[in-house]
Amino acid sequence: QQQVKQSPQSLIVQKGGISIINCAYENTAFDYFPWYQQFPGKGPALLIAIRPDVSEKKEGRFTISFNKSAKQFSLHIMDSQPGDSATYFCAAHNTDKLIFGTGTRLQVFP
Amino acid sequence: DVKVTQSSRYLVKRTGEKVFLECVQDMDHENMFWYRQDPGLGLRLIYFSYDVKMKEKGDIPEGYSVSREKKERFSLILESASTNQTSMYLCASSFDLAGLGGEQFFGPGTRLTVL
Numbered sequence: 001q002q003q004v005k006q007s008p009q010s011l012i013v014q015k016g017g018i019s020i021i022n023c024a025y026e027n028t029a030f031d032y033f034p035w036y037q038q039f040p041g042k043g044p045a046l047l048i049a050i051r052p053d054v055s056e057k058k059e060g061r062f063t064i065s066f067n068k069s070a071k072q073f074s075l076h077i078m079d080s081q082p083g084d085s086a087t088y089f090c091a092a093h094n095t096d097k098l099i100f101g102t103g104t105r106l107q108v109f110p
Numbered sequence: 111d112v113k114v115t116q117s118s119r120y121l122v123k124r125t126g127e128k129v130f131l132e133c134v135q136d137m138d139h140e141n142m143f144w145y146r147q148d149p150g151l152g153l154r155l156i157y158f159s160y161d162v163k164m165k166e167k168g169d170i171p172e173g174y175s176v177s178r179e180k181k182e183r184f185s186l187i188l189e190s191a192s193t194n195q196t197s198m199y200l201c202a203s204s205f206d207l208a209g210l211g212g213e214q215f216f217g218p219g220t221r222l223t224v225l
Binding site for chain 1: 154160213
């Protein structure tokens with residue numbers, strides 16, 4: 001119930017393409033869903049986040065789509081760039097902590 | 111600009127040694143966290159703290175302990191290191207007044223190898 005399932009484990013996208021990473025959860029008490037981006041040798045950093053009362057949030061080329069009834073949310077990266085190559089983690093907040101997904105390694109080739 | 115620093119980027123220890131990982135944040139955050147990151151397993155919470163001298167177990171506390179004597183400093187202790195504790199350790203801090211979820215700021219990580 002406390003798990004957040006993330007897929008795919010790895011993703012290869014051509015420059016300019018759309019990258020899509022999916023996450024699913026079971027616990028309806030989760031109240032905040034952030035995405036973190038991690039570059040090699042660095043700690044994760046918050047990329048974008050959404051609360052369950054909205055279905056979509058967009059910041060530049062990054063969009064979270066949230067489906068409350070299906071208990072799923074996804075990150076879309078439009079016009080993917082080589083600089084987007086990183087590991088992405090979805091997460092869900094419950095009471096006092098974040099539960100992280102297992103991560104997706106994104107590689108964007110020129 | 112929030113800064114979370116960790117005492118070492120790389121650490122090599124022997125089985126049975128006592129290991130201290132130090133984390134310091136400079137933004138007066140109440141909350142501090144220790145995670146370990148392993149390929150295919152994501153980030154797993156070991157311990158967290160909401161205030162000085164307070165600690166809470168995360169999802170995988172076995173084999174670890176923590177200390178928070180000052181607000182800005184949170185230490186992770188491996189009492190007797192074992193090879194299965196070889197991992198990347200990440201410290202994070204956050205300012206989360208209402209418990210509704212707040213941005214966590216991560217340090218660069220300590221890659222610990224236990225031989």
